[in-house]
Amino acid sequence: MIVARGLTKKYGDKTAVDHVDFAVPAGTVTGFLGPNGAGKSTTMRMILGLDRPTSGTVTVNGRQYAGLSAPLREVGALLDAKAMHGGRTAYNHLLWMAASNRLPRRRVDEVIDMVGLREVARKPARGFSLGMGQRLGIAAALLGDPGVLMFDEPVNGLDPEGILWIRTLMKQLAAEGRTVFVSSHLMSEMAVTADHLVVIGRGRILADTDMRSFIDQNSTNYVRVRSPQQDRLETVLREFGWEVAALPDGALRVDGPDTARVGDAAGQAGLWLHELTLVQSSLEEAFMRLTAESVEYHAGVPGVHTPAHPPHDGDGEEAAPAPGQPAQVPQETQAPPGWGPPRRAGDAGRGQGDVR
Numbered sequence: 550m551i552v553a554r555g556l557t558k559k560y561g562d563k564t565a566v567d568h569v570d571f572a573v574p575a576g577t578v579t580g581f582l583g584p585n586g587a588g589k590s591t592t593m594r595m596i597l598g599l600d601r602p603t604s605g606t607v608t609v610n611g612r613q614y615a616g617l618s619a620p621l622r623e624v625g626a627l628l629d630a631k632a633m634h635g636g637r638t639a640y641n642h643l644l645w646m647a648a649s650n651r652l653p654r655r656r657v658d659e660v661i662d663m664v665g666l667r668e669v670a671r672k673p674a675r676g677f678s679l680g681m682g683q684r685l686g687i688a689a690a691l692l693g694d695p696g697v698l699m700f701d702e703p704v705n706g707l708d709p710e711g712i713l714w715i716r717t718l719m720k721q722l723a724a725e726g727r728t729v730f731v732s733s734h735l736m737s738e739m740a741v742t743a744d745h746l747v748v749i750g751r752g753r754i755l756a757d758t759d760m761r762s763f764i765d766q767n768s769t770n771y772v773r774v775r776s777p778q779q780d781r782l783e784t785v786l787r788e789f790g791w792e793v794a795a796l797p798d799g800a801l802r803v804d805g806p807d808t809a810r811v812g813d814a815a816g817q818a819g820l821w822l823h824e825l826t827l828v829q830s831s832l833e834e835a836f837m838r839l840t841a842e843s844v845e846y847h848a849g850v851p852g853v854h855t856p857a858h859p860p861h862d863g864d865g866e867e868a869a870p871a872p873g874q875p876a877q878v879p880q881e882t883q884a885p886p887g888w889g890p891p892r893r894a895g896d897a898g899r900g901q902g903d904v905r
């Protein structure tokens with residue numbers, strides 16, 4: 550379980566994470582959602598002891614990361630799949646990690662099989678596709694067989710098969726009773742992966758809810774119907790007490806009943822139908838509404854510049870590397886506008902134990 554209490558991170562004047570409280574329970578996939586720059590990566594880095602909170606605390610299984618005696622056995626993380634020594638083979642990369650964390654060699658073989666990299670395990674990682682790199686990063690996260698797993702944007706840039714694989718794996722890990730915390734800026738992906746949702750915008754928690762409630766509260770359905778006898782149909786539908794409105798293209802929007810009831814009503818009145826459709830507003834739209842005020846960079850807004858903050862400006866302080874962890878390297882940031890893939894090139898966020 551991960552618990553954040555009053556967790557805050559300031560970089561100079563910039564408050565990246567602002568008095569955040571949340572708990573990530575075991576046995577579920579918890580989606581961590583927010584637009585670019587919302588504070589997801591900063592929060593994850595603080596959980597992993599890679600950034601020191603300005604105030605507040607975050608604990609993993611009741612202890613701060615730096616206090617964990619065998620961190621890799623308790624928390625596994627994929628922060629940036631590309632962050633590894635490209636000349637090293639996947640096998641040697643994992644072996645180095647295993648050795649430096651006193652994990653048995655056979656565990657390397659186990660995780661290689663778990664992520665399906667057996668055939669390429671002896672090849673240098675520099676030739677890996679994005680999906681293979683992602684699998685290797687996940688193998689590294691799983692190496693210590695930890696009860697808590699964190700994935701930062703794990704499906705970014707993956708093809709549908711890769712996305713499905715990661716989705717299935719996360720669900721399986723949660724079903725085994727593990728805590729799975731996964732960040733994304735894609736609501737649609739989280740809707741089919743996560744059971745619980747923590748939404749962050751401009752460093753503040755906007756929602757902390759189970760996925761079912763979020764869907765129920767935010768998805769609106771209506772029936773679209775068209776008939777050559779449109780006026781008659783409208784009258785009939787109104788007689789049922791349903792709310793009926795004309796759509797711009799001439800079809801009718803009926804709020805309340807499902808398609809079967811609308812079809813039955815038309816059939817009983819002897820009316821022909823040319824269209825009968827259930828329209829669902831996408832969760833992505835609901836999410837965009839929820840976070841609209843929190844989007845840091847809006848696409849195409851004249852005068853909006855692309856800020857690039859210097860590496861670790863602000864407090865200039867870095868947390869000491871936790872046991873078994875490498876020191877953090879400086880990061881550069883690039884901020885593409887609005888929603889989109891992660892903004893950083895050469896990000897400091899990394900898979901655990903990666904070396905450069």
Ligand SMILES: Nc1ncnc2c1ncn2[C@@H]1O[C@H](COP(=O)(O)OP(=O)(O)OP(=O)(O)O)[C@@H](O)[C@H]1O
Pocket residue numbers: 560563564565583584585586587588589590591592734845858859860861862863880882890891892893
């Ligand atoms: N080292 C740093 N120095 C100054 N500001 C920073 C630093 N790291 C992050 N920030 C700022 O803190 C805020 C939160 O950034 P963070 O990377 O945590 O967001 P995010 O939700 O992970 O975004 P993305 O989806 O784009 O990865 C942003 O405004 C970002 O510019």
